[in-house]
Amino acid sequence: MAPTFTHEFNHPGYKGKVEIPTGVFINNEWNTSLDKSAETIDVFNPSTGEVLTSIPEAREADVNKAVEDAHTAFNTTWGLHTPGFKRGEYLIKIAELMERDLDILASIEALDNGKTFGAAKGFDVPEAARTFRYYGGWADKIQGKVIETSSAKLAYTLHEPVGVCGQIIPWNFPLLMFAWKVAPAICTGCTVVIKPSELTPLTALYMTKLFVEAGLPAGVVNVVVGYGQTVGNAIAGHENIDKVAFTGSTAVGRKVMEEASKSNIKKVSLELGGKGSNVIFADADFDEAVKYAAQGIFFNHGQTCCAGSRIYVEKPIYDKFIKAFKETTQKLQVGDPFAPTTYQGPQVSKTQAERIMSYVESGKEEGATVITGGARHGDKGYFIQPVSPHPHLSVYDFISRIADRCLAVGRLFSRPIAELANFRLFSSLVPYADTSMQTIFGDVKQNMKIVKEEIFGPVVVVSPFETEEEVIAHANDSVYGLASAVFTSNISRATRVSQKIKAGTVWINCYNELHPQIPFGGFKQSGLGRELGEYALESYTEIKSVQINVSAKCGIPA
Incomplete structure (x- = not known):
């Protein structure tokens, strides 16, 4: 078993003890690395420069095990074996648990990343929860179409999950990027091996607790925290990963694309740099x-x-x-x-x-x-x-006032907090x-x-x-x-x-x-493909054409 990081929060927004499992999360279990030479990764508090905790380092052996278990889940308990409405129920349950633990997740994000608790509570966590909820609504609506050919034949398309997806996310929005990647992937029926940034892994690791609590089948989401040159390379170049999704710098995006093409020519989506x-x-x-x-x-x-x-x-x-x-x-x-x-x-x-x-x-x-x-x-x-x-007026006070009203309205109308708390805080600078x-x-x-x-x-x-x-x-x-x-x-x-x-x-x-619900992605060297919205689903599905001969006879002479 892997160690647990325990932290006592005592700030105006949240007071309480939080436990975060810090192991390599594969097949719904937390363990230390399979590679006995693996060390630990120090996680720093950016406010002080001091070490918060040390977590087990994942290595290539762990990626291989995660991919193997993700394939097993895809071929047995997920993929085409779980109907869309059921996948949607899991996604919505995850969103509900995130909304329940709003203050905890916001506190972890502020501790680990350095962003303010008010920003995390007012934007990052609610938007991440909304992303899971949004794709929960999409899960049973991924449909093909019937295509007219002739009265003697029938043709239609299916949108099937790609398979096992490797995902690599950055440190600037640790929880939000986790949601942007994981939610559309499991919505379509894909399984996931995801590498959070080694600088900011704590909210992703806390999310593994929520996945288990939500009853998500083992192997559907696997979290491996390691360095880019080991775990990142192993994901990008893995022969049994069917798609890789990366958010980060353009320089690293080039390397991800190169490794993907040198291996099994897997599907690639890249959300890269910008200069707005x-x-x-x-x-x-x-x-x-x-x-x-x-x-x-x-x-x-x-x-x-x-x-x-x-x-x-x-x-x-x-x-x-x-x-x-x-x-x-x-x-x-x-x-x-x-x-x-x-x-x-x-x-x-x-x-x-x-x-x-x-x-x-x-x-x-x-x-x-x-x-x-x-x-x-x-x-x-x-x-x-x-x-x-x-x-x-402070950002925290502003958010707290709005949040109290949102919670009250939420109790009256039973609407999800994540939707009610979408204050668009940063739409008008306070x-x-x-x-x-x-x-x-x-x-x-x-x-x-x-x-x-x-x-x-x-x-x-x-x-x-x-x-x-x-x-x-x-x-x-x-x-x-x-x-x-x-x-x-x-x-x-x-x-x-x-x-x-x-x-x-x-x-x-x-x-x-x-x-x-609005697609996000770039032109030129800012990337390939789109995050969010219906468009994100395209990169996690393969289109299959099916043609049925209803009554036509073969033209080759007997």
């Missing part, structure tokens, strides 16, 4: 554009693939925007992720914090002007420079207290490193533009094409510009709107 453009025209609602611009880049500490890290502002309002954007940014407090007044916690790791600071230094060296921020903060944890104090670690650059040129490369942190560049054609060219001047936004009161312009921007998602007069 946020285009603000002079006729936009100015105050809303400023708030959404801040939300677009600083949400989740800037550790978001769709972050609006390139802001283009029409010249007549550029100076006014810079002033207002700086003021808004300086109201965003950095600190303890469990403190009610904190908007933003630490970056996820020392490596990531140092990487962000290297980009800040690069921007300075290339001649860009730091408008605010741009330095490390404190001697503990992975924080970057705060700025001046300014007290306002001002928060004290300090800012965010960095705003002005006076940038399009060929600068900070303009071209994905930083994955709270660093943004702001540039003026004069014409529509000019800003479209700037927006598209990137190897990425994941997400962009357009702010204007002219609907014709909004439609016209959104059509010309090469990105998988274009938000108009908003940013970071993510829903389980």
